[in-house]
Amino acid sequence: MALKTTRPVLGARALNRATLDRQLLLRPASLGVTEAVQHLLGLQAQNTKPPYYALAARLDGFRPEQLSALMESRDVARIVTMRSTVHTHTARDAVALRGLAQPGAIDRELALFVSRGGLDGVDLDRLADLARALVEDRPRTPKELREELLPQWPDADPQSLSVAARCLLPLVQVTPRGLWGRGGKVALTTTDQWFDESAERTADGAADLDETVLRYLGAFGPASVKDMQTWCGLTKLGPAFERLRPRLLVFQDERGTELFDLPDAPRPDEDTPAPPRFLPEFDNLLLSHADRTRVVPAELRGRTWTGNQAHRVFLLDGFLAGIWHLDEAKDRTILTIEPFAHVTHGQRAALAAEAERTLRLMAPQDVPYDIVHVG
Numbered sequence: 001m002a003l004k005t006t007r008p009v010l011g012a013r014a015l016n017r018a019t020l021d022r023q024l025l026l027r028p029a030s031l032g033v034t035e036a037v038q039h040l041l042g043l044q045a046q047n048t049k050p051p052y053y054a055l056a057a058r059l060d061g062f063r064p065e066q067l068s069a070l071m072e073s074r075d076v077a078r079i080v081t082m083r084s085t086v087h088t089h090t091a092r093d094a095v096a097l098r099g100l101a102q103p104g105a106i107d108r109e110l111a112l113f114v115s116r117g118g119l120d121g122v123d124l125d126r127l128a129d130l131a132r133a134l135v136e137d138r139p140r141t142p143k144e145l146r147e148e149l150l151p152q153w154p155d156a157d158p159q160s161l162s163v164a165a166r167c168l169l170p171l172v173q174v175t176p177r178g179l180w181g182r183g184g185k186v187a188l189t190t191t192d193q194w195f196d197e198s199a200e201r202t203a204d205g206a207a208d209l210d211e212t213v214l215r216y217l218g219a220f221g222p223a224s225v226k227d228m229q230t231w232c233g234l235t236k237l238g239p240a241f242e243r244l245r246p247r248l249l250v251f252q253d254e255r256g257t258e259l260f261d262l263p264d265a266p267r268p269d270e271d272t273p274a275p276p277r278f279l280p281e282f283d284n285l286l287l288s289h290a291d292r293t294r295v296v297p298a299e300l301r302g303r304t305w306t307g308n309q310a311h312r313v314f315l316l317d318g319f320l321a322g323i324w325h326l327d328e329a330k331d332r333t334i335l336t337i338e339p340f341a342h343v344t345h346g347q348r349a350a351l352a353a354e355a356e357r358t359l360r361l362m363a364p365q366d367v368p369y370d371i372v373h374v375g
Contacts (some may be wrong), residue, residue: 043055045088
């Protein structure tokens with residue numbers, strides 16, 4: 001009779017502290033910006049400001065101009081990758097992780113538009129060739145792509161044409177889109193074109209799956225197969241974890257789900273102090289696990305969203321505890337803290353200190369700011 005294997009159990013607090021440590025949220029990290037973006041496998045970037053606030057919460061002395069400079073030098077870029085959403089990646093990961101993610105949510109998004117009939121009669125290979133020629137001639141906005149492609153297929157849905165181009169090709173959002181304090185419309189070109197002068201910093205093709213599993217565990221572990229599948233939008237990753245099993249430690253959560261981890265990765269004591277942190281909407285921490293109770297208490301599930309829009313959130317003792325708002329008027333910046341439950345006097349003071357630290361880094365230096373508590 002085979003003996004039942006008993007694996008060490010990691011409770012919610014133990015998982016919380018381990019994940020916060022990997023996410024550089026237990027203490028300000030001394031990493032450079034490029035190294036942090038690489039370690040985190042990119043930063044969620046549907047909106048332009050979240051990557052900046054994500055790094056402000058994680059890095060010691062971060063200034064938004066540092067990330068902007070890396071975008072202008074093309075060391076990092078905005079591109080659709082994980083879950084078919086926009087991320088800010090290093091040049092290498094922009095190519096490699098886009099290639100890895102392609103067969104998952106990106107291809108599924110394209111299949112959805114095909115199934116809706118918006119691309120009936122469209123030769124997708126020809127569309128990809130035409131779109132590539134257009135965006136490599138000069139960066140094009142989605143509107144310009146639609147206008148250029150529609151004469152070729154006048155019966156197609158215009159939006160479906162530009163979405164198909166984005167799904168078929170690895171398209172970078174070129175600067176000034178995403179630059180701090182500047183910004184601009186989305187304009188697209190290929191990774192080949194954008195990174196041409198920095199070829200030595202880019203990958204030759206899609207990221208190796210086994211290597212990416214190890215990197216994911218280093219940034220988000222301990223984690224299950226389903227956790228990683230949620231993060232990247234791919235399915236059927238079990239065989240990769242099985243190949244790596246001899247190199248990994250195996251735990252289980254309180255529900256019995258198998259969790260994998262790197263042997264030398266930090267797993268702090270569950271009572272390790274976790275300072276308050278102000279996170280942007282769509283932060284990686286909240287979107288990269290199938291089971292989010294390591295950060296989001298079950299009773300607060302759904303409180304971070306209104307419709308399809310995520311709120312900015314803050315953590316107390318490592319767990320989701322409320323949302324925050326930022327009103328950036330020309331003459332004053334106001335950060336409003338809205339807890340989900342009662343906070344103690346000490347927690348209130350700690351939140352105010354972290355809010356002030358965030359504003360000192362991120363608010364214009366010549367604009368005064370206020371911190372307001374609600375409730």
